[in-house]
Amino acid sequence: MSAKRDKRKKAEKKIQNNIKNSQAKELSQIEIQNGLQKLFDPLKLTAPKSINHDIKIFCKTISDFDPFFVHIEPEPWSRQSCCDLNIHEYIKMNDGKIICGYKIWYNKPNYMEAERHAIWFKDGIYKDISFNSDGEENILFIPDVLKNQNTLEENKSRIRWGKDTKTKQLIKAQENMEKMMPMQQMSNEESWNTMLTYEQWESGKRMSNIQIGNS
Numbered sequence: 001m002s003a004k005r006d007k008r009k010k011a012e013k014k015i016q017n018n019i020k021n022s023q024a025k026e027l028s029q030i031e032i033q034n035g036l037q038k039l040f041d042p043l044k045l046t047a048p049k050s051i052n053h054d055i056k057i058f059c060k061t062i063s064d065f066d067p068f069f070v071h072i073e074p075e076p077w078s079r080q081s082c083c084d085l086n087i088h089e090y091i092k093m094n095d096g097k098i099i100c101g102y103k104i105w106y107n108k109p110n111y112m113e114a115e116r117h118a119i120w121f122k123d124g125i126y127k128d129i130s131f132n133s134d135g136e137e138n139i140l141f142i143p144d145v146l147k148n149q150n151t152l153e154e155n156k157s158r159i160r161w162g163k164d165t166k167t168k169q170l171i172k173a174q175e176n177m178e179k180m181m182p183m184q185q186m187s188n189e190e191s192w193n194t195m196l197t198y199e200q201w202e203s204g205k206r207m208s209n210i211q212i213g214n215s
Contacts, residue, residue, distance in 0.1 A: 026169075027166070027169050027170070027173070032169075032170060032173045035166065035170045036170055036173065036174055038107075039107060039111050039167070039170055039174075040107075041107070042134055044107045044108075045105050045106070045107040045111070045113075046105065046106065046107075046134075046136065047103070047104070047105065047106070047136050047138060047139050047140055048104060048106040048108075048140050051067060051140070054109070054112070054163065055067065055104065055106065055112065055140070058104070058112050058114070058161045059104070059114075059142045061159075061161070062101075062102060062114055062142055062144065062159060063101070063142060063143060063144050063145045064145070065101075065142055065143040065144075065145075066142070067104060067140050067141060067142040068126070068140070068141060068142075069138050069139070069140055069141070070119055070126050070127070070128045070138065070139050070140075070141045071127075071128070071137065071138055072128045072129075072130070072131060072132065072136065072137055072138060072139060073127055073128065073129055074129055074130065074131040074198040075090065075129050075198065076197065076198055076199040077089070077197055077198070077199070078129050078130055078131060078197065078198045079130075079191065079192055079195040079196065079197060080130075080131065080133060080195045080196045080197075080198075080201060081191070081195055082130070082191050082192060082195055083117050083118045083119075083128075083130040083152075084098065084100070084118040084151070084152045085188055085191065085192055086118075086129050086130045087118050087119065087120050087129065087130075090120055090129055091120070094120075094122065095122060096120050096121055096122030096123075097120075097121050097122065098118050098119075098120065098121075098149075098150060098151075099118065099119050099120070099121045099126070099143050099149055100116075100117075100118045100143070100144055100148060100149045100150065100151060100152050100154070100155055101117060101118075101119075101141055101142050101143040101144040101149065101155070102114035102115060102116060102117055102141070102142050102144065102155070102159065103115050103117040103139040103140065103141050104139075104140040104141070104142065109163060110162060110163040110164050110166075110167045111160075111161070111162055111163070111167050111171075112160070112161040113158055113159065113160045113161065114142070114158065114159040114160075114161075115157075115158055116152055116155045116156065116157050116158065117130075117139070117141065118130075118152055119141060126141075128141070131198045131201065133201070160174075160175070
């Protein structure tokens with residue numbers, strides 16, 4: 001009897017949650033604008049420092065592999081936003097293989113996103129040779145399912161997760177806007193020839209620091 005009662009309570013709770021979600025107040029345009037600004041604030045949406053229960057749940061929706069931390073070690077010639085091209089170039093010099101998956105960004109406690117990414121692997125060693133423009137030195141990485149690990153073309157560009165109703169509404173609003181204004185994709189050759197190298201990015205950052213120091 002106890003098992004049946006517990007099962008009935010769970011079913012009733014699920015129905016109540018569904019009703020509550022369906023009756024959620026629709027966000028106004030200004031609420032969406034302010035909410036998205038806070039959600040994607042680069043000072044708050046960062047690489048997590050540890051792996052909590054919510055991160056584990058989110059990662060399980062992506063693949064059966066466990067997430068792990070990888071230190072970023074950029075090559076001077078590595079291009080911004082060209083992680084897979086960087087890895088293929090690095091493999092020419094060092095052998096190894098590409099591992100495609102996602103790096104996890106977290107605006108604790110209600111929002112996470114997985115950004116398509118690729119790292120290098122050889123002899124039990126993982127390495128990320130692509131730099132982040134926000135200066136992050138470590139990433140939390142989860143490999144995609146095995147059949148999708150060899151090329152980024154098999155990965156979704158971004159996977160988003162919201163813990164509460166408002167965050168889920170903001171995610172839906174953001175994704176609707178992205179559908180209306182799809183990004184133009186450059187070819188591999190165009191990307192390699194036009195994107196900043198880590199050396200150029202570092203030089204620009206140093207110059208900015210000097211200018212700020214002299215102001």
